[in-house]
Amino acid sequence: MIVYLEKKAQNYEITEYIIKKFNPKVITITHYKDIFNRSRQNFNWQKSQNRLILAVKENVSFYKGSKFCNSKGYENFYYSTQILGCVYNCEYCYIGGMYPSGYPVIFVNEEDFIKEAEKLKNAFIPISYESDLAAFEGIYPFHKKWVELARKRDDLLIESRTKSANVSKLPDNPPKNFILTFSLSPNEITKFEKKAPNLEKRIKALNLTLNKGYNVEIAIDPVIKTENFREIYKNFIKYLSENINLNKINNIETGAFRMNKDFLKRLKKIHLSEVTWYPYEIKNNEARYKDEKELVEYVKNLTLSFN
Numbered sequence: 001m002i003v004y005l006e007k008k009a010q011n012y013e014i015t016e017y018i019i020k021k022f023n024p025k026v027i028t029i030t031h032y033k034d035i036f037n038r039s040r041q042n043f044n045w046q047k048s049q050n051r052l053i054l055a056v057k058e059n060v061s062f063y064k065g066s067k068f069c070n071s072k073g074y075e076n077f078y079y080s081t082q083i084l085g086c087v088y089n090c091e092y093c094y095i096g097g098m099y100p101s102g103y104p105v106i107f108v109n110e111e112d113f114i115k116e117a118e119k120l121k122n123a124f125i126p127i128s129y130e131s132d133l134a135a136f137e138g139i140y141p142f143h144k145k146w147v148e149l150a151r152k153r154d155d156l157l158i159e160s161r162t163k164s165a166n167v168s169k170l171p172d173n174p175p176k177n178f179i180l181t182f183s184l185s186p187n188e189i190t191k192f193e194k195k196a197p198n199l200e201k202r203i204k205a206l207n208l209t210l211n212k213g214y215n216v217e218i219a220i221d222p223v224i225k226t227e228n229f230r231e232i233y234k235n236f237i238k239y240l241s242e243n244i245n246l247n248k249i250n251n252i253e254t255g256a257f258r259m260n261k262d263f264l265k266r267l268k269k270i271h272l273s274e275v276t277w278y279p280y281e282i283k284n285n286e287a288r289y290k291d292e293k294e295l296v297e298y299v300k301n302l303t304l305s306f307n
Contacts, residue, residue: 001022001051002024002050003022003026003027003051004035004052004053004103007029009055009056012110013108014054015108018052018140021139022139024052032055036053036084037101038101041101043101045102046102046103047102054108055105055106056107057112060109062078062079062125064077065078065079070255074124075122076120076122078125079126079129080125083104083107083142084105084131085099085103085130085131088195090192091193091194091273094263096267097259097264097265098266106136117149118153120156122155123155123156124156126159126160127158129161132163132164133160135163137166138169141171147174159179161219162181162183166205167208168208170209172212172213179216180209180214181217181218182202182216182218182219184202184218186232186235189224192273199236206244218240218244218251218253219254220255222258223257225278225289225291225295226274237302254303256292257278257288258288258292262285
């Protein structure tokens with residue numbers, strides 16, 4: 001492992017934990033953007049490397065939730081960016097079109113993020129929209145303090161969304177206002193989710209978290225239109241019903257592929273894929289399937305028939 005370490009990030013708990021655990025080669029830098037924001041980076045090559053950037057986030061603030069995302073009915077909908085980037089390399093993910101680097105950035109001033117969250121009232125706070133926090137849990141126990149915050153503040157709904165099978169290290173018996181949402185796809189679609197666990201491993205992880213007391217939801221999002229789409233998703237939902245006790249799942253969220261057209265343009269340079277190069281309809285600077293509503297309704301109806 002190689003760690004690019006900001007000088008000001010040296011004396012933080014997360015930094016000391018990672019350095020002690022992995023004994024990486026450390027390259028000291030002045031600012032994370034000197035590495036992260038360089039031009040002409042090879043995103044896919046960087047994704048194949050075991051490298052991290054450890055930095056301090058200045059002036060920590062949360063961002064207003066996107067209209068592309070489910071606000072869970074909360075008017076106060078803000079998301080946290082404690083990590084930029086992801087260990088996975090999904091061909092349909094906007095992160096590839098948004099960030100210039102494939103190296104994840106971990107902001108080590110964790111307490112500042114918790115303090116910022118404590119300022120919010122009656123709010124929905126996703127903590128892994130621009131990363132997959134659970135996938136980093138083997139590097140550092142990121143969920144511990146978020147679960148503690150949810151336990152103290154029942155007016156906050158905190159969500160961690162994941163494709164990870166690395167859930168054994170998550171805290172046990174979290175409060176019900178901490179949601180763990182598993183992003184699930186048919187195995188025919190997981191071929192577009194490079195480095196992510198297959199469906200069987202994710203379901204095994206999901207069932208483990210149910211046993212650990214988690215409030216678990218499922219996201220079938222994005223639904224990807226591919227050859228034999230209807231049969232693939234029909235078999236997929238049937239498989240879920242046979243391997244998960246859906247009565248224990250509080251919500252199944254569905255949504256089709258959609259993306260800012262500029263992010264998609266950059267993503268096409270990274271992935272030569274049927275997902276990135278599909279002839280989407282562009283309206284209001286957004287790329288979407290022309291028959292998006294029909295696709296989503298089809299999958300929704302399948303979930304209702306097996307629930």
